[in-house]
Amino acid sequence: xxxxxxxxxxAALSTLSVIxxxxxxxxxxxxxxxxxxxxxxxxxxxxxxxSKQAGDFMRTTHWTWKGTPNHxxxxxxxxxxxxxxxxxxxVCTSIEGGPDGVVHEQCGKCHAGYGWTRTNxxxxxxxxxxxLVCHAQKGNYSRAIGSTVDYKAMEKGIMNLDLAAQSVTAxxxxxxxxxxxxxxxxxxxxxxxxxxxxxxxxxxxxxxxxTKVSGGNDMSCQACHTTxxxxxxxxxxxxAHYDARVRCEDCHSGSKAPHQKxxxxxxxxxxxxxxxxQTCHIPFYARSQATRMSWLWSEAGKDLKSExxxxxxxxxxxxxxxxxxxxxxxxxxxxxxxxxxxxKGQVIKDPSKPxxxxxxxxxxxxxxxxxxxxxxxxxxxxxxSKYKYLNITQQYKSFxxxxxxxxxxxxxxxxxxxxxxxxxxxxxxxSYFSINHEVxxxxxxxxxxxxHLGEARMDWKxxxxxxxxxxxxxxxxxxxxxxxxxx
Amino acid sequence: MKRTTSIFVVLVLMFxxxxxxxxxxxxxxxxxxxxxxxxxxxxDGKAATxxxxxxxxxxxxxIIVTDELTLDKFKDKRIVEGDEIRCKFEKEGDKNNSKLxxxxxxx
Numbered sequence: 001x002x003x004x005x006x007x008x009x010x011a012a013l014s015t016l017s018v019i020x021x022x023x024x025x026x027x028x029x030x031x032x033x034x035x036x037x038x039x040x041x042x043x044x045x046x047x048x049x050x051s052k053q054a055g056d057f058m059r060t061t062h063w064t065w066k067g068t069p070n071h072x073x074x075x076x077x078x079x080x081x082x083x084x085x086x087x088x089x090x091v092c093t094s095i096e097g098g099p100d101g102v103v104h105e106q107c108g109k110c111h112a113g114y115g116w117t118r119t120n121x122x123x124x125x126x127x128x129x130x131x132l133v134c135h136a137q138k139g140n141y142s143r144a145i146g147s148t149v150d151y152k153a154m155e156k157g158i159m160n161l162d163l164a165a166q167s168v169t170a171x172x173x174x175x176x177x178x179x180x181x182x183x184x185x186x187x188x189x190x191x192x193x194x195x196x197x198x199x200x201x202x203x204x205x206x207x208x209x210x211t212k213v214s215g216g217n218d219m220s221c222q223a224c225h226t227t228x229x230x231x232x233x234x235x236x237x238x239x240a241h242y243d244a245r246v247r248c249e250d251c252h253s254g255s256k257a258p259h260q261k262x263x264x265x266x267x268x269x270x271x272x273x274x275x276x277x278q279t280c281h282i283p284f285y286a287r288s289q290a291t292r293m294s295w296l297w298s299e300a301g302k303d304l305k306s307e308x309x310x311x312x313x314x315x316x317x318x319x320x321x322x323x324x325x326x327x328x329x330x331x332x333x334x335x336x337x338x339x340x341x342x343x344k345g346q347v348i349k350d351p352s353k354p355x356x357x358x359x360x361x362x363x364x365x366x367x368x369x370x371x372x373x374x375x376x377x378x379x380x381x382x383x384x385s386k387y388k389y390l391n392i393t394q395q396y397k398s399f400x401x402x403x404x405x406x407x408x409x410x411x412x413x414x415x416x417x418x419x420x421x422x423x424x425x426x427x428x429x430x431s432y433f434s435i436n437h438e439v440x441x442x443x444x445x446x447x448x449x450x451x452h453l454g455e456a457r458m459d460w461k462x463x464x465x466x467x468x469x470x471x472x473x474x475x476x477x478x479x480x481x482x483x484x485x486x487x
Numbered sequence: 488m489k490r491t492t493s494i495f496v497v498l499v500l501m502f503x504x505x506x507x508x509x510x511x512x513x514x515x516x517x518x519x520x521x522x523x524x525x526x527x528x529x530x531d532g533k534a535a536t537x538x539x540x541x542x543x544x545x546x547x548x549x550i551i552v553t554d555e556l557t558l559d560k561f562k563d564k565r566i567v568e569g570d571e572i573r574c575k576f577e578k579e580g581d582k583n584n585s586k587l588x589x590x591x592x593x594x
Contacts, residue, residue: 142565156567199556200555308518311518311587
């Protein structure tokens with residue numbers, strides 16, 4: 001009996017050893033020799049073993065920059081594909097401007113492929129996949145305008161393509177952050193709480209990603225943004241398509257369910273039917289560095305003076321006027337898992353009101369919706385005075401050269417296929433950007449008195465309540481349910 | 488009574504130290520934008536000195552960098568000589584200790 005027991009243990013240990021050997025990252029230094037002169041040459045070598053993976057990757061939105069609009073309310077069953085490739089936003093606006101989509105040269109810097117500089121890019125060519133931007137750990141791999149590796153950096157000796165190719169592993173925060181920390185054209189511009197400081201942060205600023213030394217969990221991006229065949233879970237509050245969702249409950253459920261040891265655990269957990277985890281656990285955002293709160297494109301092209309706000313510039317001739325915010329209190333809105341999105345060519349009914357570019361869908365009567373925190377980003381964009389839709393602008397190789405709006409809008413029409421009448425005006429915009437990073441330590445989570453009992457953090461009436469639900473009753477309280485049914 | 492006396496003593500000490508300028512030895516904070524002319528990493532990799540040429544005055548300023556994030560960027564050449572930097576540092580004696588050290592460029 002004892003012998004059998006020992007055999008079982010030995011067998012189990014051997015199996016574990018095999019599994020761990022398989023799971024350990026393969027040292028590519030011995031497999032990938034070089035010398036390499038281009039990114040495509042590296043990809044060719046990668047494909048010798050990873051052709052399937054390249055094929056998988058090419059079916060993801062990281063490659064196509066579009067997908068079926070399963071995230072957009074009212075368009076869930078649409079089979080046409082939408083995304084960064086053919087939509088517009090109030091940040092960098094659009095990638096479609098210019099004859100034959102010439103602005104791809106600039107925007108393609110963040111496309112995980114080589115050579116998407118014009119509209120005729122071959123999305124079926126595996127040889128064009130850039131494996132390194134997501135997988136290289138050494139050699140200071142970087143990309144440049146022209147949707148290519150940074151040849152200038154190679155010439156200067158700042159980048160070593162051979163070393164980059166030999167250092168591939170599963171992506172680290174540095175890889176994901178190469179593009180995602182700089183969304184909107186610079187560090188911390190667009191996505192609240194998602195900036196370069198996350199590469200090495202502290203528990204106080206982010207309990208998940210904070211370093212072990214600081215008491216954090218030092219988690220990789222893909223610990224939450226799980227991947228399957230290169231499809232990465234997660235849904236931006238701007239994009240049309242997602243492959244899979246990330247939910248706090250993916251980890252925090254069952255035996256790891258939250259609030260089990262809390263004094264008022266049952267009461268707090270009841271909130272979970274109407275309040276998202278992020279609402280209480282991210283009481284402030286942009287805690288590491290300031291994020292852009294507003295962006296007036298209408299001011300671009302002028303010779304205005306720039307001030308400094310939270311160590312950032314408030315004016316750039318190429319971009320316009322900005323304001324920045326740090327340690328900002330979120331705004332709150334109902335979200336049922338869908339967004340309401342301004343689509344290219346959509347007619348603006350009342351130009352005197354802000355055009356809502358993206359906004360969470362849901363309301364107090366929607367039992368599937370919860371209250372989530374957002375950064376409310378305001379700005380302005382050119383609207384065609386005749387056709388009453390947001391124009392597409394060609395900044396790269398047009399506006400950024402001569403600061404001529406009229407010419408830039410003609411260029412935008414050429415690339416996007418959305419006609420420009422020759423007359424434009426600026427309209428105000430609003431965008432709601434979801435806040436999911438910079439989860440604070442539990443001691444800093446919101447306490448009852450920070451939303452209830454007269455505190456102004458939540459605008460209860462704007463959310464559809466009669467008043468503070470602690471006094472007037474929650475949306476699922478018997479009285480309020482009856483009223484809702486009558487409505 | 489004892490408690491009141493203690494509070495009184497603490498307040499008196501605080502007043503005296505403030506009056507003598509003992510407690511307020513705060514470092515001066517300076518902001519600048521400049522181009523890196525030289526980076527030198529310490530042998531143990533835990534600090535670096537960077538010389539920045541101030542874009543406004545043209546003067547060279549030596550900054551001591553100790554934060555890990557920036558040191559990593561020096562080590563893997565994401566920040567190199569020639570890069571334009573927005574910097575905030577504290578002057579402590581003859582040392583300029585970096586509090587913020589970021590590239591100015593966007594995409």
